[in-house]
Amino acid sequence: MLNIDHLDVWFGDPPERVDAVKSAGFTVAQGESFGLVGESGSGKSTILRAITGLIGTWSGLIEVDGEKVSGQHRSRAFHKTVQMVFQDPYASLHPRHSVDRVLSETLHLQGMDQIDARITRLLDSVGLGKGFRFRYPHQLSGGQRQRVAIARALAAEPRLLLLDEPTSALDVSVQAEILNLLTDLRRERGLTYVMVSHDLAVVAHMCDRLAVMRGGEIVEVMEAARLRAGDPASDYARALLAASAGFAREGAPG
C-alpha cells in the first residue's frame, strides 16, 4: 500500500538547510498498521507531510497503492485514497468553519450522499454528540478538536490513513474508544494505517510493525512483539523503552 525508499526531505538552502529526513525507507502492506516512534524533532511528521504533498523539497521514492508520486502534485484519486490526521488539530481546522461545515465540505468533495445522516454517524463514532455539530473550533476543548479532525479524515472513507499523534490530546477512556474504532474499521474495511505516537503502549497495541527514528534517520524497524518483549536491537530504541518505564523523581523512594 505504501512504499518509501531513500527518502530525503530538507528545508531551506545551504548553509541554513535543515535535513529533516535522511534516507528513510519502509513499506506498509495493504491492511497493515505501521508505527512511527522516536525523538521529538526526528522527522516523523515531515515524512507524513511529504507523502501527502505538503512539502516539495524531497527526493527518493514515495509510492502509494502502486503509484509513484512526485513533487507536491497529488491526483484526485490520491486524496480519495489517503487522508491525514494532523498533530496540531487547531492549525488544521479553519477557525471560522463550524464542525458541520468542515464535515459536509469533505463529504461533498468526495461525492458522498446522505450528508446529514453521515455527519450524525461520524460525530457519534468519535464520541461527540449532536450538540457539537454547530460549534466552532475555539468553542471546543483540545480533545474535542482532535476528534473533529479524526471524524473529518474518516469522512472521506480513505484506504490509507496517516495518523500523527491521533490520541495524544485525549483522556485514556476516549482514547480507548477511538483506538477501538480504528481497530474495527481496519478489520471491516481493510484500512491501512501509519501512526505516529510517543506512547509505546499505544503503538504496540495498534501496530504490527514500527520504525524508530532519531535525528532524521530510521534507526530500526521491528515487529511490535519485539517491543513488548523488551528486546529492540538498537541502543536508542532500548533507551526509549527504558525511559518509558517512568519518571524517577530525584530523592523519591523507588
Add this chain to the structure above:
Amino acid sequence: MSPLLSVRNLRVSFPTRSGTFDAVRGVSFDLGRERLGVVGESGSGKSMTGRAILGLVRPPGRVTADRMELDGQPILNLPERQMRALRGARISMVMQDPKFSLNPVMTIGRQITEGYRLHTRTTPQAARDKALEMLRAVQIRDPERVFDAYPHEVSGGMGQRIMIAMMLAPDPEILIADEPTSALDVSVRNEVLRIMDKLVRDRGMGLIFISHDLNLVAEFCDRVLIMYAGRVVEELPAHDLKNARHPYTQGLLNSLPRLDHPVERLSVLQRQDSWRDEEIATPFPGGL
C-alpha cells in the same frame, strides 16, 4: 502554611443556542509549593479552570468564584492591566496548543526574549543568552537555529518545549502546565519533567500539571484532582491513584493499553448520568 493559590467554587459558563453551558461547576482547591496533577475526561473543564485563573476566558464566557487568591490577594476578574502584570511574571500557563499560542510571524527567539525582558529588564544580550540556555535545557538540539526560526518551522514537540522555556524564563511562582509533554518522546519528556521538578523542590514553585497520562501523574505529582463534567470528583495522593474509588477514575485506569499485557480490544467506560451531579465522597476534594 498558607497556600500560594486558593480557589473556591469556581464557575465558568458560556451562553449557547440551547441555554447556558457550565464548563466549570464549582471547583475548589488550594495549591501549595507542590506538584498538583489534574486528570479528567476530555471536555471536563481542565483547561478552562487554568484559563479562568489567568483571566483568559474570552467573552461571552463568564467566570465567578467565592474566592480566587494568589498569596492572599484576590485576583478574580482583575482589570486587564493588572492581570497582565501578573501573567507571565507570577503565574504562567503552558497552553495545550503551544504552536497555536505562539505568534506565527515572530521568531521564537524574539518571543522568548521579549517576554523575559518585559519582566526582568535585562540587556538584549543577556536575554538572548538566557533564551538559548532555556532552549538547551529543554533539550532542543540546535538552539541557535531554533532561536531564529518561526513557529511553523519547528516540530510539535519542539513547540511544546519552546513554550515551556518561554514560560519558565521569568521564574513564575506558579506554573499551570496544560498537557505540557503530550508531544514529547519519553526520554525528552523525562528531562523536561526534571526541570519542573527542580523548580518545585529548589525554588518552591507551585505546579498545576494537567495530563492524560495516568502513570506519569502517579509518579510525578504529589496530589491528583480528578475532574468529571466540570467538577472535581475525587482527590488522591498521587501514589494512591491506583486505588481510586470513584468509578470514573477506576474506569480510566482500566482503559489504558499496556505493553506487558496485550489485549484485542481496550475496555471502555460506561459513563453514568449520575456521575455528573451525585454527592462527592470526599468532603472537600482539592483541599490541602
